[in-house]
Amino acid sequence: MKRRNFLTATTLSLPAMALPALGNDVAAKPKTMAKGFFIRANESRFGSEQKVMNNDLLRCVIANSDAGSQVLMGTTMPASLKQKGGPPLHIHKDQEEIFFVVSGEFLIQIGEEVFTAKAGDAAFIPRGTPHTFANPIENNPGTLIAMHVPGTAQMEHYFQNIAKGIFKEEAATDLSVVGPPISLP
Template sequence: MTRRLFITSTLATSAIAGQTNAENPAFAPAPFRVKAGDARFGVHTPFRGVNTNDVKISGKDTNNQLAVFEYIGKEKIGPVLHMHHDQDEIFSIIEGEYLFQIGTEQFTAKAGDTVFAPRGVPHTWLQVSEHGRQVYMVQPAGQLEDFFLKFTELQGPPSEEQIRQLHKAHGMTVLGPPLALK
């Protein structure tokens, strides 16, 4: 390897490492595997008490840079229209079909599709197939993991006010109801 290439490679690697660990230079994640059907720390957070919605990669694993969730839908439901103030959200549809609304645009996403919802843009989705599965990510991780834990702790269905307060406490704003099947 030439000296110039070595120096360039070293500087580039240092810059990348500095970006990913800028908040905590001592942070060094360890590799791990989360088996199918498991949640990262063994705590399941079912969406609306029904559909699987498990953390697969926690913000604790990534110095709060990224969180990854797996959603397995048995019922045709989806979240309220909401907006993340500080997080981008990326959905990868593994199985089934979903109706998405990002901003004012509505479209269908099917297995193999990827959907990007930038921070600051209202969005929601509705599972329209009998069964659905998606992996979705938020970047940075923010407080979404804690948001789902708090919902899971509630006794019974939350009121509209509880929904608004939980969203607000975790960096999101509720802007409207969920999508409905026509």
């Protein structure tokens, strides 16, 4: 085969050789639920099991297993916003986090900067970035949504404990405390 014909044949066959690789990429995507679901305001889905809540501090809206470990989504509940304060400054080395303020007012710290966040405001925190949030108002009527991408079963279990009022110093999860909570007056 002449060199020119060989190069032409090789070049033309490259797209065909890529097809099996494309098929493998599609097959490697995580599976999600076969059927969608609807969740009411008084329900939570920890472990993909939908239950009515009883004075929980946090609410799981999309469980880790609901979305093939791609996202974990939770919200604050009125019981968690009776007092001012929030978690310590921390990082997630393997997850991005997104905050979205549905209503009320919250403080969100990203790195050294603290933002006052009101309804409609959002924050994106890349993995490895120190961050936290705080409730600056007693009996805050607000709601804050937090999403972890990708989601993990360990993080969901950690939130499930907090929802029950169990605050463990150490947790087997992608969370490392790197500083104090936001200072409030």
